[in-house]
Amino acid sequence: MGQRMATGVQLVGKPKARLGKRLAPYLLTLPGGLWLLLFFLIPILFMASVSLQTGSLEQGFQLTWHVGRYWEVLRQYHVQFVRSLIYGSVATGITLLVAYPVAYWIAFHGGKHKTTFLFLLLLPFFVSFVIRTLAWQFILADDGLVLGTLKRWHLLPHSFHVLATSAAVISGIAYNFLPFMALPLYVAIERIDRRVVEAAHDLYAGRSQVFTRVIFPLSVPGVFAGILLTFVPAVGDYVNASILGGTKTTMIGNIVQLEFLQNFHYPVAAALSFLLMAVLLIGIFLYAKVLGTRSIQEYV
């Protein structure tokens, strides 16, 4: 009796398992897919539709396929647009220069305290983004902790200031996005097979040659991911510009915020967001093309 039942289950079970097997990948991607649909695809389609609407808050907005809006917003805000791309690029460059040696040192010389060092690197970032930026505002105040002291010792002219300059905004962005660069770099460098490095030494490569011809090329996936993770949010950032900036440091994120929340020009804000996204996506595709998509897949 027991055996018959068991075989029965087996007989029925086999095709079922096959069906499950075929469905499994779809079922497994379902949560992610739904997530993308709900929180990315629908909002983005909605935003695209808003960007092509005309009207005002009072009269309501109608979809009129006003494609000219994209040209209008670009003409009106191209300065802030280009500025954001420049600030984002420079800040990303700085994070790369700062984070690479740190990640390299932790990966190769961190010894058994690697995790501790990584934790120390991340420690400041447990504090909220805005609070950290406000702290810089306090530290770098004209008569504050640093500049005030240097001015009292007559090491700096009295009119010298850091806040309210492009440099302050770029440094703020670089500081705030450092972990996004440092972590992928660390992961990539840490994964490098030490025997390859030893082999390079055995083959009479100098220290700089080992770095330029072996270590750096092997860490490129980390560099790629780090730049991607830093550059994209850096370009869209508006907190640093509004807290650390002055005149002529407005970024595109500030403009989107202004158009959305102060002027209630939803279509303008939507068009700007869309343009920014398009520019970033095109940039990333070009960038991936140059560095080779293989390296992304390798990394992922």
Added chain:
Amino acid sequence: MNDQPDPARRPIDPALLRGLTQRRYSRRDMLRFAGYGVGSAGLAAFLAACGVKGSAPKASPTKPGASPSAIDFTKYYGDGKPAGTLNFANWEDYIDVDSKGNSPSLQAFTKQTGIKVNYKTVINDNDPFLAKIIPVLQAGQDTGYDLIVITNGGGIERMIALGFLTPLDHKFLPNWEANADPKTKNPNYDPGNVYTVAWQSGFTGIGYNSKVVKTPPTSFKDLLDPTYKGKVGMFANDQDLPCPALNAMGFDIDKSTSDQWKTAADAVSKARDDGIVRKFYDQSYIDALENGDIVLTQAWSGDIFIASAPKSFGGDGFPEMKFVFPQEGPIYWHDNMAIPLHAQHPVDAITYMNYVYDPKVAAEMADFIWYVTPVPGAQSVVLNDLKDPTVANSPLIFPSAQDLLQAKQYKVFKDSAEKDEWDSVWQPVYSS
């Protein structure tokens, strides 16, 4: 010394207080507010429109400027009996607070009327707050607030034009009728006070650090002078920068033409490009002034009073900070109480509106808030009953008729086309 108020009146960090007093959301609120987390009011409108429908009836908004006699108030106020709850949305530091963090005037209100007040300091800025509630109102739902405080010069006009405010039945407002400052009655942005009554007012003038700036400034034009190059602050909004600039150049704010706007905007842009203006600020100008980042700036009267008052008195302890009314006149603005459409407890809200126009209550609040109360009768109460001559005699809190003579109002826009043109001139100045 004993006529000074209790030094422990403002002991709690406002930020902490805000954290402690955030509105607790009901489950229905959670659904409704879920959309905002994404930071997109438009998306919220979309979600609200297709997702979450409220139970509030879709009342047709009253046309702006409708005469009060034509309004059927029973539609809004029912039988005129309070429901016992008031959800009040206000700004930070904008009500009297005792050492325990409670508001004596709110407690007295509850005691007197039996209405429990959920007081929430959720408004940090007019437009972003309105950006949150407007999509809800567009979906025909209750915002969760029965009483809101919104500044004139854009926000309150927008709400009136959209028809998103409940008209006020003046039979509930005898105290207002009797005690309100005539200068705040019948304002240009709400003729006949159909939708609003003033909460507090203030001045946009000039603040400076008298330790550095030895000759007191007299006009907005002094901010364009290179003497304090790089140490000058201005406001970054569509009223507080343009109106004083136009006014200083002798243009009538309300009747000014777009050519005059450009003239004034060019003068400010030049000062910016010459490096005279350090930054166009939001509320953070006051920190910059106290830090020494700026020494001469556009300022709001109450902020400078708080900055200059001694710490023992509840101020920030910077006696060198001074405020001047520019000779061309300050800008006199008003924060207004209003009841959003579809509010659940409109009778409670209007009962409270009337309550704060009792001179005793107004005095109690004025003695803490330090902006301009709309109840002139409060001055003698502050002086004689509360024994606080510093506040009672300050022209920043109880301005003289002379001070008000020169005062100008924010620009009221004819239509959104005029506003857009105004923005196209001024916005590039302050968000360069």
